[in-house]
Amino acid sequence: xxxxxxxxxKSPKFVxxxxxxxxxxxLVLIYPLINRNDPLEMMALAFQPPDSKLLLGSDNxxxxxxxxxxxxxxxxxxxxxxxxxxxxxxxxxxGLLAGYIGGLVDNILTAVTNIFIVIPSFxxxxxISVSINSRSSLVTAIIIGITSWPxxxxxxxxxxxxxxxxxxxxxxxISGHSTPRIIIFExxxxxxxxxxxxxxxxxxxxxxxxxxxxxxxxxxxxxxxxGIIMNWALTFEAPVAGAWWAFIPAAFSIAIITFSLxxxxxxxxxxxxxxxxx
Numbered sequence: 001x002x003x004x005x006x007x008x009x010k011s012p013k014f015v016x017x018x019x020x021x022x023x024x025x026x027l028v029l030i031y032p033l034i035n036r037n038d039p040l041e042m043m044a045l046a047f048q049p050p051d052s053k054l055l056l057g058s059d060n061x062x063x064x065x066x067x068x069x070x071x072x073x074x075x076x077x078x079x080x081x082x083x084x085x086x087x088x089x090x091x092x093x094x095g096l097l098a099g100y101i102g103g104l105v106d107n108i109l110t111a112v113t114n115i116f117i118v119i120p121s122f123x124x125x126x127x128i129s130v131s132i133n134s135r136s137s138l139v140t141a142i143i144i145g146i147t148s149w150p151x152x153x154x155x156x157x158x159x160x161x162x163x164x165x166x167x168x169x170x171x172x173x174i175s176g177h178s179t180p181r182i183i184i185f186e187x188x189x190x191x192x193x194x195x196x197x198x199x200x201x202x203x204x205x206x207x208x209x210x211x212x213x214x215x216x217x218x219x220x221x222x223x224x225x226x227g228i229i230m231n232w233a234l235t236f237e238a239p240v241a242g243a244w245w246a247f248i249p250a251a252f253s254i255a256i257i258t259f260s261l262x263x264x265x266x267x268x269x270x271x272x273x274x275x276x277x278x
Contacts, residue, residue, distance in 0.1 A: 007271050014267025021260040024253070028073045031066075039067045039224060046236075047243040057245040059229070060236035065245060068224055073253055075225040076207050079141040080257075083206030086145025088152060088199040095156025096183050100164050110157070116150040125209060129218040137220040144209045145202075152198045159191045193272040197265050204261040211254050226250045 008014050037043070042062040043054065050057040056065040098109040116124075124147045129135065132143075163169060164187070172182045188195075207226075213219050214227025215234065229250040233239070238246035 008268065011267035011271055013263045013270065017260040017263030017265075017267060020256065021264070024073065024256060024260075025077070028070050028077075031070045035064075035067055037064065037067060039063065039071045047238065047241055047246060049243075050245055056249055057243070059246050060232055060238065065229075065249065068229060069226075069249055069253060071224045072226045072229050072250060073257070075137055075220075075223055076210055076227070076254070077257065079137050079144070079210045079220075079225065080203045080205075080207035082138065082141035083144035083148065083209070084199050084203030086142055087149040087202040087206070088195065090146065091149035091152025091198065091202075092156055092195060094149070094153035095158075096160050096187065098153070099157040099160025100179070100183055100187060102161070102164075106157075109153075113150045113153045113157075116147070117154075121147040121150075122209070122212065125213060126216070126218060129213055135218075135220050137223050137225070140210060140213070140220045141206065144206050148202060148205055148209065152202065155194070155198065156191060159194060160187055163187050163190055193268065197268050197272070200261050200265045200268070204258045204265075207254065207257055207261075226254050 040061075040063060043064045044058040044062045046058065046060050046062050048054060048058040048062070054064055054066065056069065059065050059068065094109050094113060098106045098113075125143060128143050128147070129140070132139065135143075169182060169186050172186045177186075210219060210225060211227035211230065214225055215231045217231055217235075219225060219227050219231070227250075230247050233243070233247035233250075238244075
């Protein structure tokens, strides 16, 4: 573990992505401790431009946009992390079972995976979101997670299929180890680096998905996220009013977070992917 971390720290892309993400998260966690105002409290007139009091001006409701942005980033990252965990766990389980057991189980799980791949996940996400009356950030994250696991499952299945006939796996079979034990101790460690990379990408995808459905008005209720901030700006015609501060900072924050995660993934891929490393 320590050896892997030392190797990763030698990757400029991974270090850059991690540093940018940690700096943003530090700002998001520290600033609300300094400014303890309610982010939903009206502080000024609608669409007031940035000044010394309001660093990013006010939104259509006259609320402090910078403070809203801090809470919005926190919510979006939390949604992305939960969605990433759900998607990675589901994809990992499906891929491991299909790749190791094979046969009928492989055919059934692969068929289910292909069904989810054929139907665009965003369409499924919209349909589920519309059908649910009460949507919290947790519910939204789970919905995103259960609609975005297929490509992880396919990739894990392919890697597991190539590992199930290795010598160490065959020795474990001969020794009488159970299937769960073989999968956990003989196969999973060999794809652990890929699982981490898949989780990073799933987290980035979850943040983008939350922003997309929130902009359509299908995101979580009674909270602030980056997508909801952009939805408010579009609903009250901030671009027409020239209030760039009402939507550009939120869009820029989404870009920075996802770019940082993609840079982290690229750095890990360059280190752990033998084809790229060679």
